Structure formats: structure tokens, C-alpha cells
Amino acid sequence: MAQDALDREPSGVATAPVAAIDDARAAAPALEAGRSRKAQERSCIVTRLAQAPEKLIRFVVSPEGVVTPDIRRALPGRGVWVTASRARIAEAVKRKAFARAFRKEVAAPVELADTVGVLLRKDALQGLSLANKAGAVIAGFEKVRSALAAGEVLALIEASDGSLEGRRKLVGASRPDAGADLADAAGAAPVLIDCFASSELDLALGRPHVIHAALLKVPASGFALTKCLRFHRFELTEKHASGGAERRAAAQEDTR
Template sequence: MAGDREDDRAAPERTCVATRATRPVDELIRFVRAPDGAVVPDLKRELPGRGVWVTAEAEAVRLAVKRKAFARGFKDQASVDPAIDAVVDGLLERQALAMLGFAQKAGRVICGFAKVEAAFVKEPVVALVEAEDGSADGARKLRQALTRLNKLSSVRVMKLFRSGQLDLALGRMNVVHAALLAGPVSAAFLARCDQLARYRGVKAEGSVSAKAAETMGDGSGEPPAGTDRA
């Protein structure tokens, strides 16, 4: 059995039990059976036991439930939450928001409309994080500012979270707009946003990759001297 677990984790590609397509493991989500038979997502690929892999998209997870693919994959009875697609979404969302909190602690986040607009000119901004339930007018004006600076295509625009979620992640009140500055922790946050967006079938605006966000601008990972992020 230990060998099965080793092979399960070591293979560079696995077959999705829902679609039967073979994909790199980075494009899949691993699921395992808990001792009580319940199917649980293993996003970090660390949990013991036989793994079953599903394409990392909500639609594929729903398809796996519909086709009873988990039981076939485990070759045993499996108890599947009908809303397991939403469970995965929540886990991916929490991972991304936790990393945004780390970026805030590292001084890589600027909040507030006026400060974000000013940061477009003075700072190595790699992404604009906007609340899903924020003002459409404010979002439009910030996009206009990026357009004037010829930066609209080079700054990612992420609209995956509600204002209340951003408040909790950043330890502030009424966060609607936030600028993310270049640095390793920012790249890690964007990578998690990419996972969440792919899972939801959402495409972000802008073309900056998560990897490129490590080194754009000064690339130091430290806030420029004298910059107020409060």
C-alpha cells in the first residue's frame, strides 16, 4: 500500500476520473478517503492513502459527483458531499486570502482609491485587487488611470473576493481597491488566485504572470522607503 501512495504522488501526470483526460498533476486536484469513508480534497497532496484525481475545475468536480466517479476511482464505497465542489472552492479561496494577508504584512499591499491611483505612477504595481461588490464607478476610474499610463495590459485585475473578505484578510475596514506590489509573496498570492480563477472558470485582466510578479519594478520584496501603506 505504501508503494501505491508513492506512485500516486510521484507521477507527473494523472488521469481525471471524471473526464478521463490525462493532465499534469498541477492541473488536477487530489482527493482521498477519510477513515469514515468520506471523500475529502487534498490540495497540498500530503494526506495518506490512495488518491483520486479530478481536473481542477468546478465543473469537473461536479461531473465526478454526477458520474459516481469517486467510488470507481477508490474501488470502494465512498461518501461524497453533493456540494464538494463548493467545499473545494472555499478551501482555494481561503488559501488565496491567507496569502494576501501575508503580502499585507510584508508591506506589498496599498489600500484606498487615492493611494492605489498614486501607486500606479510611483510603485511597481503588479495587480489591482477589487472587491466583487465594490463600486463600479471606482473600478472604471482606476482602469482609466491605468489606460492613461499605458499599463492596463501589464497590471493584473483580480475580482475574486467580496469587500468583507478583503477586510478580514487585510485587517482593515471597507476595502474595495488594493494595489499589489512586486515581490515573492505577491507572486505566491497571484498563483493562488490563478488556481481559484481557473477552478471558477474566470479569466483575470492583464498579462502579468505570477512568476513575473516576483521581480517587476525594484523586485526587492521590501516597501520603498517613505511609502505610507496605511
């Protein structure tokens, strides 16, 4: 007699095959993780799109009735969310979206997007400073070039006011070999961070004349990279937001 599709216990109760049970158990963590991520998503009050909190900025209302950014999502009170983009926050102010979202009259300063930009810049530089103290940052053209050659670089940091020639050489060194298989090379190039001036990098890394630096492929770098990419995305114009470089940076962040 052919074996039933369902194995049966002596009591006659149908049970799933052992292999199916094992498959279900293996899939359960992934399903739970997916549900958890979905439950944590928030909707932007401008676009109405649901996204992970890391891609949005939370705002609360101060006791004085002023819309206040909460970039670390720690301030008390009811919050609303806007896509982490300078353009989206400016649009929220212009369209009076905050008053509708909070369901009361609130003061949304016209310079709110600028305020968020200052806070995100400071937060990103603090992240680099902490990564540097943890030994996750190197600086200097030769050190960075050697680390790139060894495949040790997670993100290339170039001062926005630095040498274009030096930048071209290091960016070129960070690209996969021309003969490499495209499937193997996908995502291999380090992320480029170029939104900070040399003077800002000097203060963050505690050393003078920083033009070329890099975040190494160590656990301590992930925290800093997330903050830098959030600031980088925030400053993008709508035109640049559709560019390939930014999509690659976001894709690399999502896979970490």
C-alpha cells in the same frame, strides 16, 4: 585537407566539437526541467487530461470512506485528481468517477464542489493576508493609482461589491498606453482579482473598508497570486472559462 566535421583526439576517438558540447550542456537544464514537469503531471479522472498539480485538486478517502479534498496535497493515502473547476468536480460526483478511480465504494457528497470552493476561498484570503504582512499589498484608491502609474502593480484587487466607477478608473489606468507597441504591451496589464467582497478583504488585510487594493511586483506576491488565480479559475463557468480575460490571467501566471 578540409577539417572533419568531428574533431579527433590523438587516440583516434571521435569527439563532438567544443561548441556542440557547450550547446548540449546549456540545453541540459531545460531538458531536465521539462522532464521533471512532465513527470509531475497528473491526470484528471473526468477529462483524462494530464496537467500540472497546480491546476488540479487532489482527493483522498477518509477512514470513514468519504471523499475528502486535499487542496494542499499533504494528506496521507492514495489520491486521485480532478481539474480545479467547480463544474468538473460536480461532474465527477454525478458520474460516480471517484468510485471508479479509487476502485471501491466511496461516499462523494453532492456538496463536494461547494466544500472545495470554501477551502480555496479561505486559502486564497490567507495568502493575501500573508502577503500583506510581508509588505506586498497596498490599499486605497490613490495609493493603487500611484503604484499603477509607476508600473509597480502585479495584480489589481477590486472588491466584488465595490464602486464600479472607481474600478473602471483603475482598470483603465492599468492598461498599456493606446500608442504603445503591441509586442511591448503584451502581458503588461496587471491581473484583475475581483472575487472577494469588501468584508473579506477587510479581514484578510486587517484594515476597514477595503475596496481597492493591489499586489506589488515583489517576490512575496507570487504565492498569494497563485492561490487567488486558482480560486478564480475554480469559480469560472464553462462559458467564461473560454474567455480572453481568464486566458490572459493564466498566461501571466505561467510566465512567473
